[in-house]
Structures are given as C-alpha cells and as structure tokens.
Amino acid sequence: MSKAPIPDAFPEGARIAVLTTQPLGRPLDYRAPAGGLRAGAFVEVPLGPRKVLGVVWGPGTGEVAAGKLRSVLRVLDAAPMRPELRAFLERAADYTLTPLPAMLRLATRAPGLGDPPAMRRLFVAGERAPTRMTDARARVLDALEAATSGLTLAELTEAAGVSASVVKGLVAQGAVAEIETPRDAPFPRLDPEVRGKPLSADQAAAAEALRAGVAAGGYATTLLKGVTGSGKTEVYLEAVAECLARGRQALVLLPEIALTAEFLDRVEARFGARPAEWHSGLTMTERRRVWRMTGEGGAQMVVGARSALFLPFADLGLVIVDEEHDSSYKQEEGVLYNARDMSVLRAAHAGAQVVLASATPSLETWANVEAGKYDRLELAARFGAVLPEMRAIDMRAEGLPAGRWISETLARAVETRIAAGEQALLFINRRGYAPVTLCRACGHQIACPDCDARLVEHRFLKRLVCHQCGESIPTPAACPECGKEESLAAIGPGVERLAEEAQARFPEARLAVLSSDLFASARALKAEIAAIAEGGADIVIGTQLVAKGHNFPLLTLVGVIDADLALHGSDLRAAERTFQLMRQVAGRAGRKEKPGVAMLQTHQPDHPVIRAILAGDEEGFWRAEAAARQATGMPPYGRLAGIILSGPEPEPVFQLGQALARADGPLRRIGAEVWGPAPAPIARIRGRHRVRLLVKAAKGAPLQPALSEWLAQVEVKAPLRLAVDIDPQSFF
C-alpha cells in the first residue's frame, strides 16, 4: 500500500497542524496565514488569550471545526525545523514516553529565536590597562576574558556583580571597548586543513577508518575504545576534520563542563579557531547565537552537554560521544533520556556517523558491538607513555586507627612522589566532610526534614547539606534532638575530611581539593584544573570530578581511599560502575614520560571485580558481567522501565501503585513482569513520598506501547505525580 505524499508547502488558508510547547499532547489545527508557509516553519499562534511558539508539523488533522479554526499570527524569521529533527523528536518522544511538546521544548531552548536580525552593542576587553585596578574592575575584566564573545551591558554587570558605572568608567579609560555587532554572527571558520599532530600507526589506522565512515556518508556507529591516554581525542578530531571538509556539521558531547576548556584549546590547535559551545553556563545571547547558527550553518562544530543533541543542525554529519559510559549522559530530571542512545537515534535520522569514545565502554555498547550493530576500533597502547601499574593495599593488614583513612603504605608512596617533584592524587568519591553527623549522647543522626536522607557535613561551608534536595542548615553547636552541647561527631570520610588528614600527614605539601561544591563557578573550577596541570599542587584530593579525561602531566600516583565503596549497592550496575571508575581514575597516573602507579585501598583484594580491575582483564570482565546479566534477563539482554510515583501523603501514592500493579494485563500480554509497588530506596524527597514499580520485559518485546496502554488505565491527579524512566540507570 502506498501512502499519499504529505505536502510540505501550504497555501494561505490551508488547514495545518501546529505543535506548540504547551502541554496539550498533540499538534492543534490552524489556518495558514497570508503568503502560506512550509512544514517545519516556526510560527506564533493564538492559544486561548495567549500567543505561543509552535512548529508547523504537517497537514491539519481536522479535529478543530472549520468555524473555530484560527489563523497563524506570524511566521518567525528562523530556519524551518528540518524533517529529520521533527522525525527524531517524534521517535524520541515515543521511546521515552514523553509528551511531544516537552520534546519540542528541548529543541527550542533559545530566547527570542524568531526575532529578526538586528545589531546590538557588546562590550569586549579594550587595548589599555585601567589606570587603577580595583576588585570590581578586575571582576569586569575577568568576566570579559571568560566570555566566548562579547557581553551585553546587562550580562557583564550581572557576571561581574558590578554597577553599570564601573563598566562605563572602564570604557572611558579604554580598558573596555564597545562594539556594534550583528546579534547572531556566524562562528569563525574552522580550517580542517590545519595539520594535526603526527599520529602513531595505531592512531592513524583508527583515524583512517573513521574518516572513511564519514566520507561514505550515511549512518553508522563506531566504538572507539582506547586505553586511558591513548589519544582518542586526536583520533576522533580526524573524523571531525573529514566531516568539516565535506561541509557538514559535527557535534562533540562531553560529560562535564570542566572538561571543555582543555578540549576547546585542542580544537583551536587543530582547526585554527574555537567551535561553538552549548551548556548551562551560556548567557541568553550566546544561546540564541548558537541555536540560530547551527540552524543556518554558521556553526560548523558544536561542543556541548547532552542537550546539544537537540540543536537544529542544518546538516549534521558526525556525532562524537566522549566518555560514552559516563552516567551523566542520563538526564535524571524532567524528560528522562540517555544522551548517548538519543545521539544514535538522531544520527540515524540525520544520516550521520556516531563515534562512541571510551577507555571503559558501557556494557550496552559492548553488547551492541558483539551483536554486530556497532563497529569497533581499538587503541591498545598509550601515546608516548605506559599504562599505570595497578596494586592493591590490603586494609585488613594496615591496622589503621579509627578516624584515619590514609594507610601507611599509601602515605609512604605519596612522600616518595612528592620528594621526586611529582604529583599524587588521593581519590574518594564522596563530597563534603563526613556523610553522617551523630550525637554521642543520644545516638541521634541528623537528617533532612524533607527527605529520607542524612545531612552531610560540609565544613568548608559550615553547613549540613542534603544531597537529595540541596537544602542546608548551619552546622548546629548542640544536638537538635537532646540539646547536649558539643556532642556531635562526624562519622566517616568525605573529600574535605580526607584533605584535613592529608594536610596533617604531609604538612609541607601543597594541597588542591577538587570537588564540584567547592567552586563558586565553572570558571573557577577550570582555573584550578589548569593550575594543577601546571604543577601548582603536590597532592590533589578529589571526587569523581577528577576521574574524567583530565591530563595532569606531573601526576604519577593515584591512591584510591576506598575501592570497595560502590561495590555493594543493590544497583544492577555496581560492578560495572566500580570497574569503570577505578580504571578511569587510575588512568590519570603516568600520562607523560614518568610511569605511574595506582594503589587501591580495599578490604577485599580477592573480590572478583577488584581482581579484574587490578589485572586489567577487560574482555574477561565484560564477558563475566554479560553472562551474569544474560542469566537474569537484565539489560542489555532484557529491558527495564522504572515507574516513580510521588505525592505529599504516603497512602494515596501507595494506592496508585497498587492500582497499577493490579491492572497489569497489558504488560502480561507482552510477557513482561511488574515488581512493586515498594517504597523507593530514598522514600521521601523534598517532602514527597516516593514509591517505585519496576517493569521487566524481554529484549524484543514492544515495551513502550504496552506501558502506554497500562498507564492509561489509571488517572494521576495532582498532587500525585508519575514519571516513567525507560532504561533506568539509577534506582533511588
């Protein structure tokens, strides 16, 4: 049966369907305005008394009576949304069971995106130094230096925390200049012909294979697996070069903003200019420019966080997902999606190549390679360096006194490194000073009033902080339960406490503590990372922030304080996560001339996961892990969906869960099982009680339609809420 072609140009008066970002579910019918319009056009339409943004989705469906049909108010001056992106949004909405308008919102996150081109006044650094430097003036100059392009007066005063008169004063002295520029200028051209670094034979072979994929065009996904420090970045930049040379656009996703600074420098070295950036730290002006320029082809390359994959690329040819195993690619709030998986989906629609780069790929990706869905390229050796030696420190034999966490063996190794002018990293995956604050008099543990979680002491902030909701209280002097003074004791280590111990143990050493909550801004964090790379510290103490892709040339020793920490969760991925994290953090050691060592403090040196980490037997580890998941039908060999119900009172939440469990017919029909309802491991967050159900289905089962049918049977009325998490990564 052949379908009639769907027209994509509509004359004045034609009935069209417009999808808005309002929570209505489906597109609504409108009438095309004078001059007609095309499918994909961005429009403004009336909705009740309001004017809202929408996209022409296709011909009208006829659900609005002809007499009630309202006309499109205006067609916005923006490149129409391409069929590729519209199709992707529909598929992504179906896959994640997200209403289409919420998906559209992800793709339209730029202010004033339909405004006509205009000039505006920006402030940039001037030629001269200010006559007299003050704190306020220094902040203005810092803010200008940090901005990717100039800033408006409002952005500059906001970023620097100064009044407009400070800026005007600097302009008068020539230390700040005003320029008139088009609101949305194209980004500087990247030149793929600038020569890259000479590649090793392995690197060149992998780069050639990636180039060939890009040259062939069309969709394919390749895993670029390379040990830490093997030069994956250099290799995939060659694929970017090929893509740019063919006039198509490239997107590089990074898991962490703190990684972008170093990465942008490398791009500039390779292509002679900096690419566009997309992440939560952008100003509104920058956002709008990036959004428009990706749509008009004025941005050849975008480096960004996960939401960059919803940008309106004019011709997307390549997507790189760096550190593809990283759990931060899963968005855990709002629309629940995995940016790695959605990148593959987007690329399939756009006819683009995908490169998933990692030293420790996810089991999902490994399984897709095994199944022949993804290609695989391998970099087995470090570039100009050797892999670190891995050792265990058996903590049962160390006899460490209570309240101390650095073993003698590790401490001596640190001293040796410092004496040699090298750096050591002490790694603990826990923010704050101590995870538990306990009253020695009455045994009370201080908890968050709104969450089922203990408050974590942050001594640096002098507060107790809830890691679930972010609320905090000043650290009390007396027990809030029994009132006894000076009875509160910190139990267990966090990164701040470890720093305290290290300072006492190595009084001469210069310490740098890297934890996301110790930095007021992403910029301050980037500056600290750059300072460490240049040798500005002897000992780096860090959380998982330091495990990811940083290059610290002087770092030769990594000490993991508690390698067992993540091993024992009920989490399905506990083994996989531990393996990845330990291999990644160890991979920070010995990346240049001097060889490195990683020492893992553990109480279970014979645990199979710890042994696999030490032996570096990756294929063996993956095969064992895959076999275990296969035996239980767990992902990636089976499918899961989490249902999270919440509400201010526990009873109605449970009743809703029970109603769902009883009505499991649609799930049973596809052979799926439902577990629960059960209180969530964190049974209350922000005052809302939480209940979970877990649906498990066979790999090929039509899970989403069954879930839709199942969930449609119950009515979820405010204040109750229901969230669906397809392929859940977390189970809290």
Ligand SMILES: Nc1ncnc2c1ncn2[C@@H]1O[C@H](COP(=O)(O)OP(=O)(O)OP(=O)(O)O)[C@@H](O)[C@H]1O
């Ligand atoms: N061909 C090359 N010529 C010169 N330097 C190189 C080359 N390949 C890699 N390097 C250098 O080696 C270091 C490691 O490379 P890169 O950061 O690309 O590794 P990676 O595989 O991404 O590591 P990780 O997985 O640990 O993040 C970098 O400092 C990089 O500049």
Ligand SMILES: [Zn+2]
């Ligand atoms: Zn809380």
